[in-house]
Amino acid sequence: MEVMRIEGGQTLSGNISASGAKNAALPIFAATLLTEETCILENVPNLSDIWFMAQILQHLGAEVEQPDPTTWKITAGTIAHRAPYDLVRKMRASVCLMGPLAGRLKRAEISLPGGCVIGPRPIDMHLKGFAGLGMEVTVDKGYVFLNAEQASGNPIFLGGRHGSTVTGTANILMAAVLTPGETVIECAACEPEVVDLCNMLVQMGAEIFGIGSPTLTIRGVDRLGGCTYRILPDRIEAGTYIIAGSMAGENLTINDIRLSDLAALTDKLKEAGVPMQINSDNSITVSRSESPLKPVDVVTHPHPGFATDLQAQMSSLMSVTPGISIITEKIFPNRFMHVPELQRMGADIAIEGPNAIVKGQAGLSGAPVMASDLRASAALILAGLVAEGITWVLRIYHLDRGYDKIDDKLRAVGANIDRLPEKEMPNTQFELK
Ligand code: EPU
Numbered sequence: 001m002e003v004m005r006i007e008g009g010q011t012l013s014g015n016i017s018a019s020g021a022k023n024a025a026l027p028i029f030a031a032t033l034l035t036e037e038t039c040i041l042e043n044v045p046n047l048s049d050i051w052f053m054a055q056i057l058q059h060l061g062a063e064v065e066q067p068d069p070t071t072w073k074i075t076a077g078t079i080a081h082r083a084p085y086d087l088v089r090k091m092r093a094s095v096c097l098m099g100p101l102a103g104r105l106k107r108a109e110i111s112l113p114g115g116c117v118i119g120p121r122p123i124d125m126h127l128k129g130f131a132g133l134g135m136e137v138t139v140d141k142g143y144v145f146l147n148a149e150q151a152s153g154n155p156i157f158l159g160g161r162h163g164s165t166v167t168g169t170a171n172i173l174m175a176a177v178l179t180p181g182e183t184v185i186e187c188a189a190c191e192p193e194v195v196d197l198c199n200m201l202v203q204m205g206a207e208i209f210g211i212g213s214p215t216l217t218i219r220g221v222d223r224l225g226g227c228t229y230r231i232l233p234d235r236i237e238a239g240t241y242i243i244a245g246s247m248a249g250e251n252l253t254i255n256d257i258r259l260s261d262l263a264a265l266t267d268k269l270k271e272a273g274v275p276m277q278i279n280s281d282n283s284i285t286v287s288r289s290e291s292p293l294k295p296v297d298v299v300t301h302p303h304p305g306f307a308t309d310l311q312a313q314m315s316s317l318m319s320v321t322p323g324i325s326i327i328t329e330k331i332f333p334n335r336f337m338h339v340p341e342l343q344r345m346g347a348d349i350a351i352e353g354p355n356a357i358v359k360g361q362a363g364l365s366g367a368p369v370m371a372s373d374l375r376a377s378a379a380l381i382l383a384g385l386v387a388e389g390i391t392w393v394l395r396i397y398h399l400d401r402g403y404d405k406i407d408d409k410l411r412a413v414g415a416n417i418d419r420l421p422e423k424e425m426p427n428t429q430f431e432l433k
Contacts (some may be wrong), residue, residue: 037226099174153181245286295323
């Protein structure tokens with residue numbers, strides 16, 4: 001296994017860009033199953049989750065090619081309706097195969113994905129949505145069985161106690177585009193990744209109205225065609241680099257981003273006093289402040305609120321911001337796996353239910369730390385950039401699920417970060433702690 005070695009204290013400056021959005025690319029890959037024609041997807045990030053999804057599509061019978069590193073060509077001519085546990089368990093997002101399979105083949109048999117470290121991840125709202133479309137929904141021996149022979153458009157409400165559901169909205173949308181009649185999804189997720197999926201489906205010939213709003217109206221069509229579609233930039237990756245700039249930047253410019261997708265983050269950073277300049281070319285230039293930042297309270301919400309996927313990274317910034325910041329996690333109330341590891345680096349954070357009370361201080365110290373999930377890994381990398389001494393981040397395969405070459409990108413702007421075989425990590429690092 002590989003580890004990341006970061007020597008803290010370097011200044012980040014120059015230009016850095018986000019790759020295509022993972023959470024848009026995954027359902028968009030699944031959407032290629034809705035047509036027997038070829039779909040060409042551009043600006044696809046190079047991530048292990050994408051490779052898993054490509055493997056599942058191949059298993060289902062699709063022809064999958066990668067003509068260049070960021071372009072994929074997928075033709076789902078004749079496909080099967082069953083995705084087995086062996087493949088699905090590697091990646092939760094494979095649940096969003098249910099919608100396209102049920103839409104096109106009128107049946108689907110998908111293994112339930114199983115546990116997740118960020119907390120319970122039920123799919124009851126997806127199943128409620130499928131049932132609302134008139135499908136027979138059965139859960140048996142770890143599999144979901146959908147029979148959509150009698151499905152028809154209907155009103156569907158997708159609100160839950162934590163808001164809507166992102167992949168649930170994607171699933172119902174992808175089923176509804178090929179289901180006869182009119183489906184109205186109320187309390188649909190408004191995340192930019194859902195909008196991106198809608199835009200791709202419209203290019204394929206789907207009829208969807210209200211895109212970007214919580215009410216999506218879908219008029220089912222008989223068939224969809226192929227398309228060439230460019231995936232939007234990853235707002236979470238960009239947000240992570242913006243936070244990196246706030247912690248260690250001196251004119252770090254994050255390019256090719258959609259600032260409107262990041263308004264909740266930039267607003268909070270402005271409140272904290274981060275020097276930022278929004279440029280006319282969809283880029284933002286960020287620097288670490290010469291005077292101490294102000295602590296802030298952050299509450300995660302569905303889009304356009306503060307994204308849960310940036311909460312861990314924000315905890316790293318608040319750990320080195322003098323004063324008390326409170327972070328409230330409303331989407332995944334147990335998503336604090338990064339906290340014990342940040343504590344190993346000297347952060348003073350207490351967890352009280354869904355709140356993290358961060359007593360920020362001037363510095364952190366480098367330590368060996370364990371990545372537990374994707375965004376927790378990013379938080380540890382950010383902490384390592386400003387910690388005194390060397391931080392070793394273990395289990396970085398989590399990072400490779402969602403950050404395209406983060407080490408190369410950060411090194412190019414001045415970070416001292418290397419990916420090494422685990423055996424190169426000195427044991428003394430552990431003995432010291
Ligand atoms: N929920 C239910 N029932 C459901 C579905 C969701 O109770 O049937 C709850 C969840 O437990 C959670 C909340 O509703 O409390 C929101 O879950 P949602 O379904 O929106 O999450 P998701 O679709 O499984 C996507 C992203 C996550 C991101 C969340 C929230 C993908 C592939 N994943 O997950 O991304 O955190 O939306 O924005 O799009 C990540 O990239 O690190 C990541 C975890």
